[in-house]
Amino acid sequence: MVSLLRNAGSQLTRCRFIDTPELIREVYASLVESLDKRGLPHTMPFDDTLCDGATLRDIDPKQVEDFVETAEAKGRLTLNRLAKGAPKGQRRELRKGH
Numbered sequence: 548m549v550s551l552l553r554n555a556g557s558q559l560t561r562c563r564f565i566d567t568p569e570l571i572r573e574v575y576a577s578l579v580e581s582l583d584k585r586g587l588p589h590t591m592p593f594d595d596t597l598c599d600g601a602t603l604r605d606i607d608p609k610q611v612e613d614f615v616e617t618a619e620a621k622g623r624l625t626l627n628r629l630a631k632g633a634p635k636g637q638r639r640e641l642r643k644g645h
Contacts, residue, residue: 560577564570582589590596598605618624 562573564573579589615624615626619626
């Protein structure tokens with residue numbers, strides 16, 4: 548591995564990252580830069596892509612509710628209902644610090 552790094556030399560970029568999402572952003576940015584240098588086409592990641600002409604009316608409340616429930620069930624999102632015992636589907640807010 549050391550000889551590989553020595554041979555690659557100036558072609559490498561070294562940077563530190565704190566978490567996996569930061570690593571992914573750095574790797575993606577490097578990929579885009581590499582594609583640009585080679586003149587190859589690339590597209591933005593889905594989450595970073597704008598949908599021209601989209602409005603809030605285009606958001607399906609049922610799909611948002613399903614997403615939130617799935618994320619909560621998998622422990623990837625912690626939300627607090629505004630009122631204790633609020634019926635399913637009512638407005639929620641993020642807990643501070645999460």
